[in-house]
Amino acid sequence: MSSNLKDTSMDKLVARNSEYHYYSLPRAAKQLGDIDRLPKSMKVLLENLLRHIDGDTVQVEDLQAIVDWQRDGHAEREIAYRPARVLMQDFTGVPAVVDLAAMREAVQRLGGDVDQVNPLSPVDLVIDHSVTVDEFGDQQAFGDNVRIEMQRNHERYTFLRWGQQAFNRFRVVPPAPGSVTRSTLNIWARRSGMRSRTANASPIRIRWWAPTPTPP
CATH class of the missing domain: 3.30.499.10 (Aconitase, domain 3)
Structure with a gap:
C-alpha cells in the first residue's frame, strides 16, 4: 500500500512549458480520509511524510496517525520528520x-x-x-x-x-x-525546491514548497 499511496498521490503542474510533479494532499486524502480540518502545520508534516514513504522509515500508518489525530488531538505514534534543509x-x-x-x-x-x-x-x-x-x-x-x-x-x-x-x-x-x-x-532563502526522481525508467522532477521567510 505504501508505494500505491505514493504513486496515486502524485500530480502534475505545467508552467511555462515545463512539467513538474508533486505529491497532492487532496489525492492522498481519498485513501487516508478527510483532512480539511487539519491545521496547516499538520498538513506540512503530512506532505513531508507522503514524499518520503519508503515502507521503512516512513510508513502509511504514520500518515494515517496524523489524519486520525483530528478526532481528539492526540496520537501515540511517533513519526519521522525529514526537513528539506x-x-x-x-x-x-x-x-x-x-x-x-x-x-x-x-x-x-x-x-x-x-x-x-x-x-x-x-x-x-x-x-x-x-x-x-x-x-x-x-x-x-x-x-x-x-x-x-x-x-x-x-x-x-x-x-x-x-x-x-x-x-x-x-x-x-x-x-x-x-x-x-x-x-x-x-x-x-527560497520558497520552493526541486529534485529528480526516476520512476518506471522515466526521470521526473519533483517540486516541493518550504515555508522559508523572505526579507521585508
Whole structure:
C-alpha cells in the first residue's frame, strides 16, 4: 500500500512549458480520509511524510496517525520528520559533525563502508558564534579580527573544513560573510525546491514548497 499511496498521490503542474510533479494532499486524502480540518502545520508534516514513504522509515500508518489525530488531538505514534534543509550555527553544528565522524569510525571498525554515513538532509553550517571584537576604531580592524579569529579557532575550523569535504550534503559558511540570519536571507532563502526522481525508467522532477521567510 505504501508505494500505491505514493504513486496515486502524485500530480502534475505545467508552467511555462515545463512539467513538474508533486505529491497532492487532496489525492492522498481519498485513501487516508478527510483532512480539511487539519491545521496547516499538520498538513506540512503530512506532505513531508507522503514524499518520503519508503515502507521503512516512513510508513502509511504514520500518515494515517496524523489524519486520525483530528478526532481528539492526540496520537501515540511517533513519526519521522525529514526537513528539506537543516541550518546550524557552529555551537550546535560542531557536536553533530563530531557524532558523524564517530559513526564513521565505528563503521570502519566493523568493516563497513564509511562513505555511507552522511546527513540524510542537506545541512548548512554557518560560523557566526565565534566572532569576537579584539580590534576596533580603524580601517584595518575587520581584517585584524578575522585573522585573530582564524588563529584562535584554527583546530575547529580545520575540522569543519574536513567535514565539508568528507560528508555529502554538508556545507560550511566561513565566519566573514555574517550571521545565520544574514546568510539565510542573502544566500539560501527560497520558497520552493526541486529534485529528480526516476520512476518506471522515466526521470521526473519533483517540486516541493518550504515555508522559508523572505526579507521585508
